[in-house]
Amino acid sequence: MFFDIALYASLIIFFLGMIYKISNWFRRGIGVSAGNIPAPTRLAAAIKGLLRTVFSLKLFTLIKVFVVDVVLQIRVLKEDFLRWIMHMLIYAGFILVLLMHALDGIVTEALFREYESTLNPFMFLRDFFGFLVIVGIGIAVYRRIVMKVPRLKTNPMDRYAIIILAIIMVSGVFLEATKITSYGAYTRMVEDYSDTDDESELRALESLWVKEFDLVSPSVRAPFDAQILEQGREIHEYNCDACHSRPRSAFTGYAVAKIIKPVALGLDRAHASTILWYLHVLACFFGLAYIPFSKMFHIFASPVSLLANAVMDKEKSDPANIATRQVMELDACTHCGTCSRRCSVAVAFRKIGNINILPSEKMAFLKNYVARRTLDDKTLKAVQEGVYLCTNCDRCTVVCPVGINLRDLWFTVKEEMIQKGPPVPLVLSQLSFYRGVDRQDLDPKAYSNPLRRSKAAIADACELVKKPEEVIPLTPMNSKFKDKAALSLQARTFVYCYSCENCTTVCPVVQNYENPEEILGLLPHQIMRSLGLGLRDFALGSNMLWDCVTCYQCQEHCPQGVKVTDILYELKNLAIKEAASSSNRGSPEAP
Amino acid sequence: MKFALFIGCTIPRRVQHYEVSARAVLGTLGVELVDIREFNCCGYPMKNLDFETSVLFSARNLALAERQGLKVMTLCKCCFGSLKKANHVLKEEAALRNEINTYLAQEGLEYKGTLEVTHLLSVLHKEIGPAALKERITRAFKDLKIATHYGCHALRPSDIMGFDDPTAPVLFDELVEATGAKSIDWSLKLECCGAPLMGINDELSTDLAEKKLKNGKDSGADFLCVGCPWCQAQFESVQEMKTSLEGTNHHLPSILYPQLLGLAMGIDGEKLGMNMNRIDVSGIEAFFS
Numbered sequence: 026m027f028f029d030i031a032l033y034a035s036l037i038i039f040f041l042g043m044i045y046k047i048s049n050w051f052r053r054g055i056g057v058s059a060g061n062i063p064a065p066t067r068l069a070a071a072i073k074g075l076l077r078t079v080f081s082l083k084l085f086t087l088i089k090v091f092v093v094d095v096v097l098q099i100r101v102l103k104e105d106f107l108r109w110i111m112h113m114l115i116y117a118g119f120i121l122v123l124l125m126h127a128l129d130g131i132v133t134e135a136l137f138r139e140y141e142s143t144l145n146p147f148m149f150l151r152d153f154f155g156f157l158v159i160v161g162i163g164i165a166v167y168r169r170i171v172m173k174v175p176r177l178k179t180n181p182m183d184r185y186a187i188i189i190l191a192i193i194m195v196s197g198v199f200l201e202a203t204k205i206t207s208y209g210a211y212t213r214m215v216e217d218y219s220d221t222d223d224e225s226e227l228r229a230l231e232s233l234w235v236k237e238f239d240l241v242s243p244s245v246r247a248p249f250d251a252q253i254l255e256q257g258r259e260i261h262e263y264n265c266d267a268c269h270s271r272p273r274s275a276f277t278g279y280a281v282a283k284i285i286k287p288v289a290l291g292l293d294r295a296h297a298s299t300i301l302w303y304l305h306v307l308a309c310f311f312g313l314a315y316i317p318f319s320k321m322f323h324i325f326a327s328p329v330s331l332l333a334n335a336v337m338d339k340e341k342s343d344p345a346n347i348a349t350r351q352v353m354e355l356d357a358c359t360h361c362g363t364c365s366r367r368c369s370v371a372v373a374f375r376k377i378g379n380i381n382i383l384p385s386e387k388m389a390f391l392k393n394y395v396a397r398r399t400l401d402d403k404t405l406k407a408v409q410e411g412v413y414l415c416t417n418c419d420r421c422t423v424v425c426p427v428g429i430n431l432r433d434l435w436f437t438v439k440e441e442m443i444q445k446g447p448p449v450p451l452v453l454s455q456l457s458f459y460r461g462v463d464r465q466d467l468d469p470k471a472y473s474n475p476l477r478r479s480k481a482a483i484a485d486a487c488e489l490v491k492k493p494e495e496v497i498p499l500t501p502m503n504s505k506f507k508d509k510a511a512l513s514l515q516a517r518t519f520v521y522c523y524s525c526e527n528c529t530t531v532c533p534v535v536q537n538y539e540n541p542e543e544i545l546g547l548l549p550h551q552i553m554r555s556l557g558l559g560l561r562d563f564a565l566g567s568n569m570l571w572d573c574v575t576c577y578q579c580q581e582h583c584p585q586g587v588k589v590t591d592i593l594y595e596l597k598n599l600a601i602k603e604a605a606s607s608s609n610r611g612s613p614e615a616p
Numbered sequence: 617m618k619f620a621l622f623i624g625c626t627i628p629r630r631v632q633h634y635e636v637s638a639r640a641v642l643g644t645l646g647v648e649l650v651d652i653r654e655f656n657c658c659g660y661p662m663k664n665l666d667f668e669t670s671v672l673f674s675a676r677n678l679a680l681a682e683r684q685g686l687k688v689m690t691l692c693k694c695c696f697g698s699l700k701k702a703n704h705v706l707k708e709e710a711a712l713r714n715e716i717n718t719y720l721a722q723e724g725l726e727y728k729g730t731l732e733v734t735h736l737l738s739v740l741h742k743e744i745g746p747a748a749l750k751e752r753i754t755r756a757f758k759d760l761k762i763a764t765h766y767g768c769h770a771l772r773p774s775d776i777m778g779f780d781d782p783t784a785p786v787l788f789d790e791l792v793e794a795t796g797a798k799s800i801d802w803s804l805k806l807e808c809c810g811a812p813l814m815g816i817n818d819e820l821s822t823d824l825a826e827k828k829l830k831n832g833k834d835s836g837a838d839f840l841c842v843g844c845p846w847c848q849a850q851f852e853s854v855q856e857m858k859t860s861l862e863g864t865n866h867h868l869p870s871i872l873y874p875q876l877l878g879l880a881m882g883i884d885g886e887k888l889g890m891n892m893n894r895i896d897v898s899g900i901e902a903f904f905s
Contacts, residue, residue, distance in 0.1 A: 175723060369625050369657040372676050375719045376669050416657045418625030432629075455661040455694075457815030458846075462630070462853045464818065465860075476816065513667075533807050537823050572817050574824065575663075576808035577772030581782050590773070597664045 028306065035310035042317030043325070050353045053395045056437035057444060057468065062345045070345035074337075083336045090335040090428075095328045100426045104363055111164035115190065118157030126151045127309065141268045149274040152201070156277050159194050162187060176371055177362040178380075180389060182320040189312045189319075196305040201278025203298035206241040206289035210298065219264045226260055233257030239272050239282050241289035323359045327427035330357035334428040339466075351437060352395060354429040358388045364421035364431060370414055381411020384421045384431060391438065405446045412439050413451040417459045436466070444471055448478035450601040453571050480571060483604040487566025490546060503559035516595045521585040522553040528579030528589045534572050545569040549579050549589055556592070565600040569593075617743060618648040619689035619734070620681040622699070624845070625657050627691060631845035633889030637874035638691055638736055640887045644878075645744060645752070649689075652680050658695040659702060668712070674702030675716045679727040688733045693844035694812075696735040697769030697777065703733050704776050735770055737843045737873065738779060741787045746794040754882035756796025758905035762876070763837035763868070764788045764799045765828070765851075767844040768808045782806075791873065792841055795880035796905060802835035804828050809842075811850035825854040829866040839900060840870040848872055852894040869895040876900070 051064040051071070078087070093099050098116075102109040124132045125147065133140045133147065140147055165187055169179050204210055211234060221227065232249045234240040234257075273279045285292060292298075316322055333350050342350075364384035365371055374382045381387055390408060394400070400408065412435065421431040436459075443449045452460075452475045464472060484490055489497065528549040535541045535548055542548060546567030547555065555563035570593055579589035627635050642649060659673030677699065681688045690696040706713045707729045717726050734742075740749065766780075766788055774782035785806070789799035810824030829851065832840055842848050851870040859865045871893070878888040879900065885891075890898060 367653075370673075372656050372673055372719075373662070373669060375722060376672050416625035416661055417629055418657070419629045423628075451665060453816055454664040455812055455815075458626075458661075458811065458849075459815065461815035461818045461821065462849065464857075533824060534820065537820060537827075572813065572820055574768075574808045574810060574821075575812045576768040578768075578807075581772045581774060588773075594663055594667060598666050601665055 031306065031310045035314035038314035039316055042314070046317045046322060046356065049395075050349050050356075053352045054348050055351045055355075055391065055395060055434070056348075056441045057471075058344075058348075062348055067345045067349050070343045071349055074343060074346050078336050086335050087332055090331055091328070094331045094335075094428065098426065100424075100428070104424055104426060107164065108168070108361075111161050111168065114157045114161030114164070116161075118154045118161060119190075121154040122151065122158065125154065143269050144267075145270040145274050148270055148272075149276070152198075152275045152277045152279075155194055155197060158190065159198075159277070162191050162194065174362065174366070176365040176368075176374075176383060176385075178360075178365075178383070178386060180360060183360055186320045189308065189315070189321075192308045193305065193312060196301055196308060198277045198281055200298060200301040200305050201275055202281035202285055203289070203292055203301055205239050205272045205275070205278055205282040206286060207293045207298050208240065208242055208290065209293050209296075211240050211242075214265075219260070221260065221264075226256070229253045229257035230260045230264075231257070233261055237271060238269070239279070239286075241286060241293070243290055320359060322356050323427065326353060326356035327359065330354050331428040334430050337430075339430075339433055347433065350430070351434050354434060355388065355392045355395060357427045357429055358385075358392070359427060360385055360389060361426060363424050363426055364388075367420045367424045369416050369418040369420055373414055377410070377414075379407050379411050379414075381408050382414050383411075384415075384435075387411055387435075387438070391434075400446075402446070405442070409442045409446065409449045410451060412442050413449055413456060415439070416456065436463070440467060443475040448482040448604075449475060450479050450483070450604055452476055452479050453483075453597070453601070479604075480568070482607075483600045484566050486600075486603055486607045487562035489560065489562035490566035497560065499558055503561050513595060515588040515591045518585075518587045519553050519556045519592055522550065522557060522583075522587050523585060524550055524554055525584060526550045527582045527584060528553070528587070531578040531582045533576060533578065534569075534574055545572055549573075549593070552593070552596070553587060553589065564596055565603065570597050570600060573597075617646070617739075618650065618686065619739070620652050620655075620684065620686040621649040622655060622658070622677065622688050622690040622692075622695055623651075624690065624692045624695040626694075626845040626849060630849045631872075633875065633892035634691055634845050634848065634872050636887070636889035636892070637872055637878050640883050641874040641878045641881065642736075644881060644883060647739065647744075650684065650686055652684070652686075654680050658690075658692075658698040660694045660698040663698070668716075670698060671702045671705060671712065672716050672719055674699050675706055675713075675727045676720060676725060678703060678706070678731050678733075679720055679725040682727060682731045683725070688731065689736060689739055690733065691736050691843075692846065693735065693767040693770040694846050696733065699733045701776055703729075703731060735779070735843070737770070737788055737791060740873075740877070741791055746790045749791070749794040749877065753795060753880045755904045756880055757876075757900075757903045758796060760797040760900065760903035761800050761836050761838045762792050762797045762841045763802050763832035763835065763839070764792050764805065765809065765832075765840055765842045765847055765870075766806055767842065767847050770844070771806065788841075788843065788873075792876065795876055797876070797880075797903070799841075800835055800837055802832055802837065804831040809847040809850045810854075811846040814850060814853075821850070822854050822857070825850055826858075826866075829855065829868050833866045833868045837868060838903070839876075839897065840868055841873055841876055842870055843873045855895050869893065869897045869899070871897045871900060879904075 051067045078084070098109060098112060101112055126142070129140065129142060142148065142151065168174050169177060169183070215227065215230070219227070219230070228245060231240070231242055232245050232253050235242050235245055236247065236249055236254060272282065312321070316324070330353060333353070337346065337350060339347065362385045365386070368384050371383055374380065381390060415435055417432070419432055425431060443452055460467065489495065529535050532549055535545065538544050547563055547569050549569065552564055552567060552569060573590065573593045575590055577590045580591065583589055623635055639649065655677050657673050658677065659670035662670035662673060678688065688699060690699060706716065706727060713727065713729060720726055766785055770777060770779045771782050771785060780787040792799040804827060807828060808824055809828060810821040813821035840851060842851065848870055855865055875888045875890060875897070879885065885898070885901070
């Protein structure tokens with residue numbers, strides 16, 4: 026009764042949870058435009074896409090990916106052998122235990138008529154499969170706690186997954202151990218199945234069970250008379266043998282039974298096996314019911330991600346399906362950290378300390394974000410920097426064991442994050458190359474906004490630039506700024522500038538305009554002079570800084586050895602830092 | 617000859633044909649390449665943000681290669697520029713090196729400053745030499761006029777890069793001419809492709825690329841030849857954009873140097889990633905002598 030209610034309750038929660046989670050794939054969206062496609066349209070597009078794929082040659086791709094990447098998980102193998110072993114042990118072991126032991130009434134009995142859980146080979150196999158899972162869990166704990174795999178972060182969901190599996194498996198082993206030794210269980214079985222009431226015969230049987238079946242009995246004790254054992258064996262063979270192999274085959278439970286032997290009687294009186302049975306069964310049902318809401322949902326979402334990404338691409342697929350896929354991919358992520366391990370910019374995390382730089386942590390953030398879609402200012406800033414600090418090298422997409430198309434996901438997320446909130450100075454770096462090259466995939470109306478806003482935020486901190494009519498006092502000199510600008514050896518070379526204008530003459534950017542000063546503000550030699558005069562606002566506030574193509578012609582042609590390009594780089598560093606600190610004091614919000 | 621091959625970020629995403637062709641050519645020439653999987657970004661895109669962070673990026677790569685006692689060879693000129701510059705300051709400024717090493721120490725790395733950084737073109741010119749390359753040519757080009765694009769970050773700042781004479785370089789021209797092609801004179805030869813501004817000021821960036829394409833074409837070139845993925849991506853995408861937006865094009869496709877050399881060495885076009893160029897370069901095969 027209890028079992029049935031618990032089972033059906035957990036099944037109902039599981040199925041409702043699955044429906045809820047899968048419906049999220051169609052209801053939620055990442056990025057600026059994903060929200061514009063209504064859920065029914067997306068569902069229809071998905072069904073259409075699915076049918077079209079299944080009834081095409083792509084079916085063979087799907088089959089191949091299913092075997093290679095879903096079943097054999099070759100992507101994990103390529104990345105890390107130990108991890109592959111770990112995952113295969115858990116995943117294969119668990120499926121086998123599930124089919125053979127948990128679903129024995131449905132699966133095993135249908136396949137093998139002679140099935141009894143206490144009979145070999147079933148008894149041995151159950152322990153063996155369970156043992157595989159336990160070894161896998163052991164490796165998982167070892168990797169996260171002892172080995173400390175670089176950049177592998179452990180969050181509460183990772184801990185939950187390991188703990189629930191461990192509880193299920195270990196409670197099973199202890200349950201088995203207490204049942205092996207349980208005198209209560211033994212006497213119940215004798216009452217139910219033996220054909221004798223004879224005291225001495227029962228004693229003989231009990232003796233044999235103590236000797237060979239590791240029963241812990243309060244009444245009979247070794248050593249046993251050979252004759253009695255022989256008599257017990259006869260009764261055993263007649264009554265019990267058909268259903269009971271010797272427990273040493275159930276090697277995990279057997280080992281624990283040996284250990285608990287001295288306290289087995291006490292445990293039995295305290296109904297330890299009943300308690301463990303409840304624990305085991307409840308853990309299983311809880312795990313089942315919680316699957317859709319936990320990391321374990323990846324059991325379903327990861328294969329979907331692998332299969333979908335094998336047959337979809339940005340150019341040809343329906344945008345509705347891309348939107349759906351990107352939400353689904355968040356559920357497929359197992360937070361395994363492979364992306365962060367291979368990330369080209371993860372080293373920045375050491376210096377900047379922003380965890381959102383690591384792709385695996387961006388995924389963790391996105392999982393929460395798609396559900397709520399609200400961000401406080403501090404988090405938004407960290408996320409903006411984290412998502413934009415990415416060189417688009419594609420490595421994360423190539424190595425992701427569940428085939429998530431992180432390339433497209435970052436493209437979408439970056440755009441959403443830089444279009445809102447405070448301006449992101451990072452857009453004024455070569456990290457923006459992808460935006461220029463892939464401009465056709467972005468909203469043309471909004472394209473320039475992040476750049477314009479970042480430049481404006483920097484210029485805002487430089488008042489003099491905005492007042493061309495103002496007479497500038499050259500004394501007293503802003504010595505504080507000069508000190509800052511002269512941080513590095515090379516930057517100090519500006520003092521050698523005698524305004525020959527060679528730098529400006531050779532500058533291809535200056536040459537590109539008829540009235541360069543109108544567009545660029547200050548020209549390179551003027552910036553060098555501004556530095557000399559301590560005119561902070563001019564040095565930091567002109568467009569020239571951001572329009573410098575860094576070709577080093579100016580620096581190469583300076584007769585005085587002024588490191589013009591490198592100085593412009595340093596000024597950019599300074600301008601970004603100052604804009605960041607002034608925006609911390611109160612940031613201009615997005616339009 | 618053995619190098620740690622530094623691929624960087626732009627090549628795997630946008631210019632895979634560069635890697636494919638470089639591996640094919642270097643393999644044929646007997647240059648051994650070691651892949652260090654732990655390499656990260658060179659630090660180039662971090663330069664606008666924070667110089668020290670960009671040095672940390674470079675230093676980690678240098679430390680990884682130094683641990684294996686390998687010289688680093690880059691394909692990208694911006695990686696070349698960043699790694700070389702960082703290597704220079706790390707060697708010169710002990711205080712900065714110590715500070716950077718405190719970050720590296722967190723993962724058991726240290727950069728001692730013993731390494732050399734080089735570029736594919738330098739290796740081909742200085743270690744193998746145009747004369748030796750000529751001996752490997754099985755089907756030299758004839759009447760092929762190439763606008764050789766040097767790329768800023770290899771050439772300048774010359775005091776750090778030491779790639780070639782910054783005002784009158786010959787290294788790349790000699791390599792191009794080893795294939796039988798003619799490296800033409802063109803006035804914008806040493807100018808920038810504009811790639812560093814793509815995404816920051818697209819109009820200006822495109823203008824700079826356009827000028828070069830026009831100048832190259834006007835000077836009689838059949839093809840551009842480059843040795844940097846940023847330049848290649850820039851020339852390819854600017855021409856693509858021009859074609860799709862304005863319907864005009866200078867028809868000056870850009871070929872990567874190892875593709876040019878590989879073809880002349882008789883390597884199959886497919887093994888050089890010729891089908892991966894976004895602006896078709898297959899017409900170059902008409903120039904075989």
